[in-house]
Amino acid sequence: MATPVLEVRDLAKHFNLAREGLSAGRRTVRAVDGVSFAIAAGETLGLVGESGCGKSTVGRMIMRLIDPSAGTVTLDGTDVTKLSRARMRAFRPRLQMIFQDPYASLNPRMTAAAIVGEPLLVHGVARGAELRERVAALFARVGLRPDQMALYPNQFSGGQRQRLSIARALALGPRLIVADEPVSALDVSIQAQVVNLLADLQDEHGLAYLFIAHDLAVVRTISHRVAVMYLGRIVELAPTEDLFNAPRHPYTQALLSAVPVPDPSRRGAKRVLPQGELPSPIAPPPGCHFHPRCPHAVERCRSEVPALRTLADGRAAACHLLD
Numbered sequence: 001m002a003t004p005v006l007e008v009r010d011l012a013k014h015f016n017l018a019r020e021g022l023s024a025g026r027r028t029v030r031a032v033d034g035v036s037f038a039i040a041a042g043e044t045l046g047l048v049g050e051s052g053c054g055k056s057t058v059g060r061m062i063m064r065l066i067d068p069s070a071g072t073v074t075l076d077g078t079d080v081t082k083l084s085r086a087r088m089r090a091f092r093p094r095l096q097m098i099f100q101d102p103y104a105s106l107n108p109r110m111t112a113a114a115i116v117g118e119p120l121l122v123h124g125v126a127r128g129a130e131l132r133e134r135v136a137a138l139f140a141r142v143g144l145r146p147d148q149m150a151l152y153p154n155q156f157s158g159g160q161r162q163r164l165s166i167a168r169a170l171a172l173g174p175r176l177i178v179a180d181e182p183v184s185a186l187d188v189s190i191q192a193q194v195v196n197l198l199a200d201l202q203d204e205h206g207l208a209y210l211f212i213a214h215d216l217a218v219v220r221t222i223s224h225r226v227a228v229m230y231l232g233r234i235v236e237l238a239p240t241e242d243l244f245n246a247p248r249h250p251y252t253q254a255l256l257s258a259v260p261v262p263d264p265s266r267r268g269a270k271r272v273l274p275q276g277e278l279p280s281p282i283a284p285p286p287g288c289h290f291h292p293r294c295p296h297a298v299e300r301c302r303s304e305v306p307a308l309r310t311l312a313d314g315r316a317a318a319c320h321l322l323d
């Protein structure tokens, strides 16, 4: 890989829960437990997994919305986890986030133009006529009309609101955008438009994306590589088509077989649904977290954590059977 824009090393987030009784010990949720990956300029890494697997927590730690318990997040050679609040503020333009619900992240009392222009104003990049010009250019680039600049967020459709938040994210010329379920609240036809817009913007600006989503079809469309998380750990990381055509980790196989596959050649493929419920991250199973649900589990899986290793075909997976 070319020099990565983003490098995440051994990232962890542990939350301490209240004791349940006077004699009870402290309980810890290992929401993210040693996650590592890198993303190059112009690359999209999809991050998938069941609800509660820790994927959104990874995104929030990269953005410094929450502080990690351990690990590093290096953007263009700078570990953002070590930056003071003041230095982080200066660094913030390089890192932007797009949320699932743009309505919640857009100030309802500000006009669309003020929302998109705010980062430029706050960081002292432009004001007055230049600010208006830049905002108009951003509106045009994301497919919004000039007459919509005076409207308020509640006067936009869901797809238009997401375009608005993309325009705001682009304003300061970011290097990395963390997109957390950016299209899951939109109609399918609108989803495709927003995904295409994100792909075009990536080509134009060489943006790196971390695309967090539970919808595997969307992830497949936009991602160059995909990382699969299970209970706080990455279990497989592979080029997108390798992962979707031939998943190697038993959990990835189960995750993919649980969704309808549009590829006709794979329609008859055997479904290998994971057995049982997703265990609680408060008390994850020892060894391989997936062992109680894995049809291939052996004794070693119950006690020994499988490391994420690079396999002969270049992908990485964490499974004793693939060592």
Ligand code: SF4
Pocket (backbone or CB within 6 Å): 249, 250, 251, 288, 289, 290, 291, 292, 294, 295, 296, 297, 298, 301, 306, 318, 319, 320, 321
């Ligand atoms: S390490 Fe064992 S339990 Fe875990 S996925 Fe591999 S075979 Fe299954």
